[in-house]
Amino acid sequence: MRHDGRPLSIEQAALQALLRPIDESLFIGAILIIFNKSEKFLGDLVTGTIVIRAQLVVKSANLTISEEAKSSYMTLQKISYLSQLLPDDFTIIREYLQRSNGIPNKGKVSLSIKLS
Structure with a gap:
């Protein structure tokens, strides 16, 4: 889901999927989560999506x-x-x-x- 509540477009979902291996293999995602208040991966930052934590x-x-x-x-x-x-x-x-x-x-x- 994007910040404005609208669903992801196909392009945004594809971009997130393409960036996921970079997040995981180079530990960029872990570093971003640690130092980013909103706990976003690289794909979340680039596509403007929100992170919803299940409580x-x-x-x-x-x-x-x-x-x-x-x-x-x-x-x-x-x-x-x-x-x-x-x-x-x-x-x-x-x-x-x-x-x-x-x-x-x-x-x-x-x-x-x-x-x-």
Whole structure:
């Protein structure tokens, strides 16, 4: 994914694939990750893609749901057709919500619109 939330073009994906052996064989990627705050490989820097770190989600047994969230749930339940969503759709939405803090605002807006 690019910084603006759009998917990679074929050219960008090909460029990343061509640069990957350089990153791995010459340890350039490791050096860049160590000294680059955003932990990007050479291919990520050249193509302008973001790095999304998968975080381990710790599920809490004591989840508190606010009254506002309950009210929103009831409203959404009345006006939406969630039965049309497939399990894969819920997975995509869950992944987006878990990773949204690491996505730049411009990309977040674009992805939010697509998901809605």
